[in-house]
Amino acid sequence: MGRWRDGTGTLRVVGGTDGADGGRDGGSNGAKEDPGGVEGTAGRAEGIPLTIAASYRARARGLLGRDGLTGALLLTPASGVHTFRMRFAIDVAYLDRRLTVLAVHTLRPGRLGRPRLRSRHVLEAEAGALERWGVRRGVRIVIAPNPSTPPPPSVR
Numbered sequence: 001m002g003r004w005r006d007g008t009g010t011l012r013v014v015g016g017t018d019g020a021d022g023g024r025d026g027g028s029n030g031a032k033e034d035p036g037g038v039e040g041t042a043g044r045a046e047g048i049p050l051t052i053a054a055s056y057r058a059r060a061r062g063l064l065g066r067d068g069l070t071g072a073l074l075l076t077p078a079s080g081v082h083t084f085r086m087r088f089a090i091d092v093a094y095l096d097r098r099l100t101v102l103a104v105h106t107l108r109p110g111r112l113g114r115p116r117l118r119s120r121h122v123l124e125a126e127a128g129a130l131e132r133w134g135v136r137r138g139v140r141i142v143i144a145p146n147p148s149t150p151p152p153p154s155v156r
Contacts, residue, residue, distance in 0.1 A: 004052055004054040004074075004076045004145075005052065005054055005055075005145070006052060006053060006054050006055050006058045007051075007052050007145060007146060008049070008050060008051055008052065008145075008146045009050040009051075009052055009074075009143050009144055009145040009146050010047030010048065010049065010050060010143070010144045010146070011047060011048040011049075011050040011071070011072055011074075011123075011133075011141055011142070011143055012047050012048070012141065012142045012143075012144070013133055013134045013135055013139055013140075013141055013142075014139060014140040014141060014142055015134075015139065047144065048071050048072055048133060049070060049071030049072070050071055050072050050073070050074055050143060051071065051072070051073045051074070052074050052076065052143075052145065053073060053074065053075050053076070054076050059075050059076075059078060062075065062081070062124070063086060063090065063124060064085055064086065066087070067087055067088065068088060068126060069088075069090075069124070069125060069126050071125070072123055072124060072125040072129070073123070073124045073125070074121060074122070074123050074124075074143065075121065075122040075123075075124065076120070076121040076122075077120055077121065078119070078120075078121060078122040079094070079115045079116055079117070079119040079120070079122070080112075080113050080114065080115030080116065080119070080122070081107070081113045081122050081124065082111065082112045082113060083107045083108065083109050083110060083111045083112075083113075084109075084110055084111075084112075085109075086109045086110075087109060088109065088126065088127070089106060089107065089108045089109065089126075089127035090106070090107055090124050090125065090126060090127060091104060091105070091106050091107075091124070091125050091126070091127055091128065091129055091130040091131070091135075092104070092105050092106070092107055092113055092122060092123070092124055093122070093123040093124075093130055093135050094116040094119040094121075094122055095119065095120065095121040095122065095123060095141065096118050096119065096120055096121075097120050098140065099121065099140055099141050099142070099143065100138065100139070100140045101135055101136060101137050101138060101139050101140070101141070102116055102118060102119055102137065103116060103137060104130055104131075104135060104136055104137060106127050106128075123135070123141070
């Protein structure tokens, strides 16, 4: 997959569970699988705007100081998060190396999320958003980084 960089991208939820949810509910937990492989939640075919925080500084800043979030924030590498000094509740999805969702939780402000042992990435969104997008344990997500513009030529 390569090394991530700070920037923006697009998030898509890929349908199909690979048994990671333990088969508790037989694969039907309210969301329907799309035979094409992309989860069709509420007719949402377009990608979800994503901000990628890969540097130490971007991960440390995270969502601090914001009143809300449009889309989602991917912290990489990360295995846990907190909501100290945050102004709103968030949904947190812990992802493994293959971007399979290990767990999804909602954290109110002032909480510490338990780190997940196999987690390599953490996806954050406003409370309720991950459920609307069909992000649940066992599904995979696909991230397409936006093409970066080349740096302007240096002038001396």
